[in-house]
Amino acid sequence: MLKWLNASMTRKISGLSFVLLSFLLIVILYSVYKLQSINQEMREVADIDIPLTDTISQIDKYQLQQDLLLARLHELDAQATLDHEQQARLIGRIGRHTLDTHEALAQLESIIQTGLHRRRIRLDIKAHRSLVQQIHQLRRLQQSYSDQTIRIIDQLPALPKTLWAPLHQQEAELDRQMSQLLAQIETLTQTIATTSEHQERNFMLINATLGISALGIGLYLTLYIIQSFRTRLGHIQTQIKNLQNSLHHPATKPTQPHLDGPSKTNSTISSPVQAQQNGFAPPRHQDELSGLEQDLRQMLNHWSETLQNRDQVEQHLLTLATTDQLTGIFNRHKWDEQISQALDRATTGEPFSVLLVDVDYFKQVNDQHGHDVGDQVLYVLAQTLSEHLLQQCRIFRLGGEEFAILMLNTDDSAAQKRAETLRSLIEAHQWAPLPSITISIGGSSYQKPDNAQSLLKRADQALYEAKKAGRNQVSWH
Ligand SMILES: Nc1nc2c(ncn2[C@@H]2O[C@H](COP(=O)(O)OP(=O)(O)OP(=O)(O)O)[C@@H](O)[C@H]2O)c(=O)[nH]1
Known part of the structure; x- marks a missing residue:
């Protein structure tokens, strides 16, 4: 029974x-x-x-x-x-x-x-x-x-x-x-x-x-169905309001709904005054269903706002995690991710090249004009290079005054030509009122069975040779 x-x-x-x-x-x-x-x-x-x-x-x-x-x-x-x-x-x-x-x-x-x-x-x-x-x-x-x-x-x-x-x-x-x-x-x-x-x-x-x-x-069946329906609606409304309360006041523990009917001890729900204080107007519904619909809409709006905010926060965190704060370009973290993807694609035959870019005598810039000016020079350099990159190229700040450019779908000769263009662009740039600078570039293209270390090692070697050869030039390995 x-x-x-x-x-x-x-x-x-x-x-x-x-x-x-x-x-x-x-x-x-x-x-x-x-x-x-x-x-x-x-x-x-x-x-x-x-x-x-x-x-x-x-x-x-x-x-x-x-x-x-x-x-x-x-x-x-x-x-x-x-x-x-x-x-x-x-x-x-x-x-x-x-x-x-x-x-x-x-x-x-x-x-x-x-x-x-x-x-x-x-x-x-x-x-x-x-x-x-x-x-x-x-x-x-x-x-x-x-x-x-x-x-x-x-x-x-x-x-x-x-x-x-x-x-x-x-x-x-x-x-x-x-x-x-x-x-x-x-x-x-x-x-x-x-x-x-x-x-x-x-x-x-x-x-x-x-x-x-x-x-x-x-008749009994009809009345029973109506009564059961109303009771269930009451339970759902109570649960929705508890959920809303917990969303608006996360510190407050949501009240458990009573199993045998709407809770009479739940003052948050039963008192219209308190409901108003909690941010909910007293019910002005024609029936239980319209009340329930309104409560659900309120809750969905709240959730949708919350989710939108969460998306924005996630997007912001992602940008922070992958962007260099000084120059606004991608950082080393992003570089690691992108080079790994380029290497994956290279196994299917798609060529790519990397350039290591280093400012010549940057220590002198700092020493003579101060660290802030040095920062501004780095910023202008990053922006100028970005503006003149081809669509398939990305620029990253690897640290200090060293940058890397990833040239996707670009073979050896095209990459060398583009490196020379960039170098001469910086040499010809109107740096005033900042001090003028030049850059040295070491480059290398993907060769089987390269990995990130072997490829960067060759580019670094090329950069070293460009510096050794007098700077403001492109060297290739
Ligand atoms: N303003 C500023 N300076 C930095 C930053 N990061 C590194 N530096 C400086 O960059 C300079 C790098 O100098 P070095 O690596 O010795 O070489 P260099 O003077 O650029 O000479 P070469 O590279 O050999 O042409 C150091 O003085 C660092 O303090 C930065 O974020 N801002």
């Missing part, structure tokens, strides 16, 4: 929906079954009971005619005036009466037999079967009575009293059995009609009860 209570809302709703749908299915199946049964009972009443009632009224009528006929026989017998014509008329009437009653009884028997055979009779089958037997006996009795009556007519008038007695006896027996049969049929049809009515009433009552129950379950 407890497990069920702790199950997720979805499972609870699914469970309740399943119960409701099963219940509705049972109601529908029960209604279909009952309607079918009532329909059959109505058919039984229409096909069996109504014809039976009609037939027994006819038999009643024939019974009365039979009594009258007997009374007339008595009368004629007493008067002793019966001629042949009257006798023939009487025989004819008795014959008709016998035939009619016989046919009516046969009809009764046929109605019940057909009903039983076609399974139309569903209520009190046993009583119907017993009726069939009784009717059968009655037909035999009625036949024998009419035979006897005709024999008596032949002996009229002045029939001895001893012959009347058996006829009266048979008539009384026929009357008794006939009345008994008719009474039984009447009672049976009435019972069937009452049972049928009773069942219809019960059906209506049960159906109404089931319908009301289904409505109740449906």
Whole structure:
């Protein structure tokens, strides 16, 4: 039970929906079954009971005619005036009466037999079967009575009293059995009609009860879903607000949401005044969903701002890590990365070259003009070289007054020409008011199986030779 209570809302709703749908299915199946049964009972009443009632009224009528006929026989017998014509008329009437009653009884028997055979009779089958037997006996009795009556007519008038007695006896027996049969049929049809009515009433009552129950379950389910939905929304809102609080006030530990509902002890959330103090306006939402949407939007804005700031900080840190502070060009760290990439590409056949650039007699610049002027000279030199680099070239400050130029996709001869251009550019540069300087360049191009050390060693050797040869020149290894 407890497990069920702790199950997720979805499972609870699914469970309740399943119960409701099963219940509705049972109601529908029960209604279909009952309607079918009532329909059959109505058919039984229409096909069996109504014809039976009609037939027994006819038999009643024939019974009365039979009594009258007997009374007339008595009368004629007493008067002793019966001629042949009257006798023939009487025989004819008795014959008709016998035939009619016989046919009516046969009809009764046929109605019940057909009903039983076609399974139309569903209520009190046993009583119907017993009726069939009784009717059968009655037909035999009625036949024998009419035979006897005709024999008596032949002996009229002045029939001895001893012959009347058996006829009266048979008539009384026929009357008794006939009345008994008719009474039984009447009672049976009435019972069937009452049972049928009773069942219809019960059906209506049960159906109404089931319908009301289904409505109740449906209502409960709807209210439960709404309530669960609101509770969940409350939890989410609480968590979002806690998260917002923790973003705005990182030092404050976020309050854990209460597992069984919105926390009543969480004053940060429940008090509008405090919420305002914390930077959140009290809720002015039309419903829980719009409130939740607003809270989520606020939080997303905050996160997006935070992420943007973080990106900017990361970008700034990256620039600091790869840029020389004095000259604004790439530093040694970046140089290591770029040379490594150039070496990787060189293994696929792409040529590249490196130049080591060193200011001539830079110590004198510092000594004669001061360190600050020396810095400015380094800055102007770096900018001038940068401005005149080709698109595939990068410049780096390796340290002190030493620079390196990486010439991607540039072979030996092109690199030498470009180095000479740069050297003469610095020699011809208008340095005033700064002191004029020249540069020496040592260069080398990638040769298999160079690595960063071997390549730089050759360039450094070339630079040394350029210095040794009198400076302000390019040397190549
Ligand atoms: N202003 C300034 N001077 C620096 C900086 N870094 C290194 N230096 C100076 O650069 C000078 C380098 O001098 P040396 O390496 O002896 O050589 P040089 O005087 O340039 O002579 P050659 O290279 O042989 O032509 C030193 O005096 C360093 O103090 C810097 O960032 N700013």
